[in-house]
Amino acid sequence: MSKSSYKYEGDPEDLVRTASVPRGSPLFANPARVRGDWYALGKSHQLKSGSVSSFFVGSKKIALWRGSDGGLIAQDPACPHTGADLSQGQVIGNSLRCSFHHWRFDGGGRCIEAPTCELPPDRRLRCYQTEERWGLMWVFLGRTFRALPDGHESLTxxxxxxxxxxxxxxxxxxxxxxxxxxxxxxxxxxxxxxxxxxxxxxxxxxxxxxxxxxxxxxxxxxxxxxxxxxxxxxxxxxxxxxxxxxxxxxxxxxxxxxxxxxxxxxxxxxxxxxxxxxxxxxxxxxxxxxxxxxxxxxxxxxxxxxxxxxxxxxxxxxxxxxxxx
Ligand code: FES
Ligand SMILES: [Fe+2]
Structure with a gap:
């Protein structure tokens, strides 16, 4: 059973609460809130190396891309320049380029190239932990990391x-x-x-x-x-x-x-x-x-x-x- 994972380097944040929903409202069966859990986004083979797509977990949109090294990267889709949707961008090597002004971001969310600036600005994308297990792509939206549970080792x-x-x-x-x-x-x-x-x-x-x-x-x-x-x-x-x-x-x-x-x-x-x-x-x-x-x-x-x-x-x-x- 193949298994791979990607760890992000940015500071974890509470990424999962919908701003317009009061924090006190219950989570259970509440379509207005997204719990900080593991979510399966689809089959691994659906996303080839060098391609980017977008997935929703409830109302939360995620840009998901696979670099030339095969790693699976999940990031917030809003470009920190003026908000273009990065899932409409292009994967170049192990980076994601925004279609609008060609700023480029690495798998850790850092801006590594910005043709419209002298130096790449200190802007970051929020990144999420990913994993590929049982032929599926997974993303973790929690504040404090916990591992995706394992299956029994004999059930291959x-x-x-x-x-x-x-x-x-x-x-x-x-x-x-x-x-x-x-x-x-x-x-x-x-x-x-x-x-x-x-x-x-x-x-x-x-x-x-x-x-x-x-x-x-x-x-x-x-x-x-x-x-x-x-x-x-x-x-x-x-x-x-x-x-x-x-x-x-x-x-x-x-x-x-x-x-x-x-x-x-x-x-x-x-x-x-x-x-x-x-x-x-x-x-x-x-x-x-x-x-x-x-x-x-x-x-x-x-x-x-x-x-x-x-x-x-x-x-x-x-x-x-x-x-x-
Ligand atoms: S909005 Fe992405 S580079 Fe300008
Ligand atoms: Fe049942």
């Missing part, structure tokens, strides 16, 4: 699903994995034992449970007859989750959830699978296909407005972790 086969849209906010989409009480009504699953939910760190929650499909055809097709499923669902922030199934066999699924500009979620799954076992690839993807198909009509029509009751405790805990930034 990666299969990406096509990107798709969901109408619900990313926090509601990821929160679905913490909504224990919908497993029966929506997924026809029964819990087989105790449920545990721990907050691992300031931004992360881990839920563990064992469950079984009550419909026989789903048990047969997923290979879980007689064994049930051992499930761990771990979040990092509000837009990333890692599902780990250890029984009937080990596989993982990375859930990505990026807020769309117009509301809703752009999502893509990465299956992390045992190499050389296509039978297990099919069973793992079938299990998730069943679950996501069940959820789709709920998540495409919900107007999220929580009226919490005690059985919502785990989902409520997730919302508190998301809100605590």
């Amino acid at each position: 086969k990666v299969i990406l699903t096509p990107a798709r849209s969901i109408r619900a906010h990313p926090h509601v989409v990821i929160g679905n994995g913490f909504d224990i009480s919908h497993l029966g009504p929506v997924h026809r699953m029964e819990l087989l034992g105790e449920v545990s939910c721990e907050q691992d760190h300031e931004h992360g929650l881990t839920l563990k449970y064992e469950a079984q499909f009550t419909q026989r055809y789903k048990r047969v097709l997923t290979g879980s007859t007689g064994k049930g499923l051992s499930v761990t669902f771990m979040s990092d922030g509000g837009s990333f989750a890692l599902l780990t199934v250890t029984k009937p066999f080990l596989f993982q699924t990375v859930f990505t959830a990026r807020p769309k500009t117009t509301g809703g979620t752009d999502t893509q799954l990465a299956f992390l699978l045992p190499p050389g076992r296509p039978d297990r690839w099919i069973r793992a993807m079938l299990a998730l296909t069943f679950l996501l198909a069940d959820d789709k009509k709920i998540l495409d029509t919900i107007e999220f407005s929580p009226g919490w009751v005690p059985s919502d405790a785990v989902l409520r805990k997730f919302s508190r972790v998301v809100n605590s930034e």
